[in-house]
Amino acid sequence: MTQSSTPLLQVTGLKKYFPVRSGLFSRVSSWVKAVDDITFHVNHGETLGLVGESGCGKTTVGRSILRLMEPTAGEVRFEGEDVLALKPRELRQARRRMQIIFQDPYSSLNPRMTIGAIVSEPLKIHKIAKGQDLQDRVNQLFVKVGLRPEHQSRYPHEFSGGQRQRVGIARALALNPKFIVCDEAVSALDVSIQAQILNLLRDLQEEFHLSYLFITHDLNVVQYLADRIAVMYLGQLAEVAPVEDLFTSPKHPYTQALLSANPVPDPTVVSQRTILSGDVPSPLHPPSGCRFHPRCPEVMDVCKTADPPLITIGLPERGHQVWCHLHS
């Protein structure tokens, strides 16, 4: 296989179950299947958007890949290396290549460290630079993310949300990673700031040839940044497709519903709204068959009992996949 045909990140059959304990002796009475058998890949230099409502397990996916949580089952291969089999020392080294940016810029920075210390810490710990070299690198990082190097001795609480998010990005970039999980990285920011941060992320992607797993609930945001989009519902994938295909011809009823709920900036487009009825079911007792069936407008009898099959739409190279009985 050539370099280009091996994806940077290959996730296969990823599962994360959380035990629910009850009773006097805290026995495990049942499991919350937060992520239930998910398979996807991220190519070199690509952005994969992972979209879903809150509570669908998308954050768990991101953290399991980085082993910030131990997945229950599955395989994560990063540059061909089995991430889940790494020993603690190897894992520390591997973490230089994969980083994370968080949603809440207020809780993601240690309030008792200056932002300069926050950004330089990983460089010091991994013995990448010291002395003047360290200082130069930190200054560079600050400039790269659009912060003033002379603000390094300030504390996080002195900055606005957008500026703090830039500090978080500088910290993630410090180790020169290849892959960054952006966990709702702009969701907590004002719309105008969102655009700035998204632009920054895109510029950095070009400059450093980064790959992103961009986790969000907001289709508008991923449309701007992503090459492909994976739609998740209740711990499973519903549809994976290139952005254009997903927006022009969504195949899964859930994707269609999400898109119709998405505000369209163009007033001449008459949107046909598919209103989803009911609430998201609890992942503790997921519906049988297709997990979406209690809310699906196209529901058939078979959906209630049989797991939906994986259907490839169009040419396989296009990579448009959908899990739904409708298309079989």
Next chain:
Amino acid sequence: MSVDSEAMAPPETPWQEFLRIFKKDYQALFGFWVLILLLVTAVAGKAFTEWWVLFDPEVVRLTDKFLPPFSVPSLDSLSVDRPFGGVYLMGTDELGRDVFARMFQGSFVSLSIGFVAVGISLGIGILLGGVAGFYGHVKLGFITIETLIMRFTDAMMCFPTFFLILTAVALLPPSIYTIMIIIGLFSWMGTARFVRAEFLSIREQDYVIAAKALGIPEVRIIFRHMVPNALAPVFVSATIGVASAILTESGLSFLGFGVPPPDATWGNILSDGKGFIFDAPWLFFIPGMAIFVVVLAFNLVGEGLREALNPKLRSR
């Protein structure tokens, strides 16, 4: 790339911010100055009653029994035994000892009992609470470390501390060190509980997860990222802890289980005075007021610290 040119306020470290808030809190500031005064008094008390004996708390002058405050020694007392400055500032007790000298000496004893006892209880509390909060999920046989530590803490909390201390003191040889250690050993439970709670919540904070994602070693995560953020409430409880340790010691001394004579503490001056409450009320009121003011001051400072250190309360 655009450089964010937003104008910024002059830099303010968390410490400066804390000072700014604390200085606005007049009660806490009052308490703080009382404590400074007390600290100076205590050190001076140690110096002038033991190293350079200007005030001798142990001289017995039977001719000068029960003199009220501000009285001068009677003429037939020996000149060497005369109090410094020629007056009994706080009167004398039933043996004619200078109450001021005794209070002066006692301030050091009481305060050092407070600090040492709190030091011991903080040490135990932070260690146990921290371990329970960070390594809590680790299994030891059939139970987790957390269960083990916290149920032990609960068990300790079930006993009324004062009676536990009374029992221990009754069994051990009485000395000022025994008292310090015992008060410390029986008052760490509150600290352990909230250090654990604090650790549990900080462990889930994004900045700790980020540190983990950056491959920063666990020891450094604990000491650089978690401990400094968990310490603020510990300070608060330590301040209030000193007050309650002083109170406990006074209580023990009052009941006759405290620091044995001839060491004077406020508690045993009070205890000595209780038999003469109508004849010589100053023997009772002076140490009583001193304990009251000091405990109040510690509590005011503790409250002030809580306000200035806790961002959740601060937003009110």
